[in-house]
Amino acid sequence: MTNNILEINNLSKSFQGNRVLQDVSLTVREGDIYGLLGKNGAGKSTTMKTVLKLIKSDGGTIKLFEKYNIAETNTYLSDIGSLIEAPSFYPNLTAIENLKILQRLANVPWDNIEKVLKIVDLQDVPKKKLVKNYSLGMKQRLGIALALLKFPKLIILDEPTNGLDPKGVREIRELITSLPEKYGITVLISSHILSEIEKMANRVAIINNGQIKYEGGLKELEQTNRLIIKTESNDLAVRLLQEHQYLINKADEDYFELNNMDQTKIIQINQLLVKNNIGVYELHVVQNSLEDTFLKITEGV
Incomplete structure (x- = not known):
């Protein structure tokens, strides 16, 4: 101990x-x-x-x-x-x-x-x-x-x-x-x-x-990643994920984003989109740095 x-x-x-x-x-x-x-x-x-x-x-x-x-x-x-x-x-x-x-x-x-x-x-x-x-x-x-x-x-x-x-x-x-x-x-x-x-x-x-x-x-901070997704129909993908209680942090015509994603959640989201015949042509993870977290807390960035 x-x-x-x-x-x-x-x-x-x-x-x-x-x-x-x-x-x-x-x-x-x-x-x-x-x-x-x-x-x-x-x-x-x-x-x-x-x-x-x-x-x-x-x-x-x-x-x-x-x-x-x-x-x-x-x-x-x-x-x-x-x-x-x-x-x-x-x-x-x-x-x-x-x-x-x-x-x-x-x-x-x-x-x-x-x-x-x-x-x-x-x-x-x-x-x-x-x-x-x-x-x-x-x-x-x-x-x-x-x-x-x-x-x-x-x-x-x-x-x-x-x-x-x-x-x-x-x-x-x-x-x-x-x-x-x-x-x-x-x-x-x-x-x-x-x-x-x-x-x-x-x-x-x-x-x-x-x-x-x-x-x-610091390892806990590294686990709070952002997931950026681009699909053939972002509007449909966003609605589907929201129906499954996923919180969309940001969305526009080109992409949408979710916060605090670990490996398990990322796999589940990808499987859910594919299962519902929504074509995913880009999915990547942006790892939060200490600077990201610091600026978010102190500057609201």
Whole structure:
């Protein structure tokens, strides 16, 4: 049985009367790379900051590791690493010196520094090189190294690929996808780069105007396909399918379309049309992408 690492229920938050989060509920399971998706201002960062107690919620509950209610304790924070917005460093110190400060504060073994530098592929950077002379990609990797230093059960990453070039984005993606399997670290990551989340996450939530509009696995999204059909008599075909309780999403003289089609339904529809002597000369499936679902939810497209 998979343990729940993070459970958020009915979380709400307002700033100066402006509702930012409204009854947000989501569950991150052990081993997940869980993508939190939304437009700027949708509530992603606020949700993450509330989990980390950087912001106090107005209502709702947050439970960590199936035993900690964050309203009652701070103990859980020792098992969480985070990179929220831009990483913070002492620019005139080296990577090791920055990590050493946190290592002492967190009271973790010294050799954790060497381990995390290797994980983020900074082990070969000259040891005397100051962080202010790092590239943006190197700074992002060092930020993740700081978040990993305690080897936490959960790491929370807020837009970790922001501003990176394609090579840097790929490097961060490969690093993140290695964390659950290699190190047993569950990942909660926010992003507006849908294609990257699609390559990393196994489960996602889409938040819009402070509300969760979708939560589930990417495989479930892939199963919600559109079926486009062209027949010798579309009007007759549409009436027949409607009589059999199929919902036609769109229809015109050239084609008609049905949503949420799985393989079984597609076979049944084709057989029904052929059985009733309606010639089908085109039938194809359009697989919904994460972008399709995101735009439908957030823009009504």
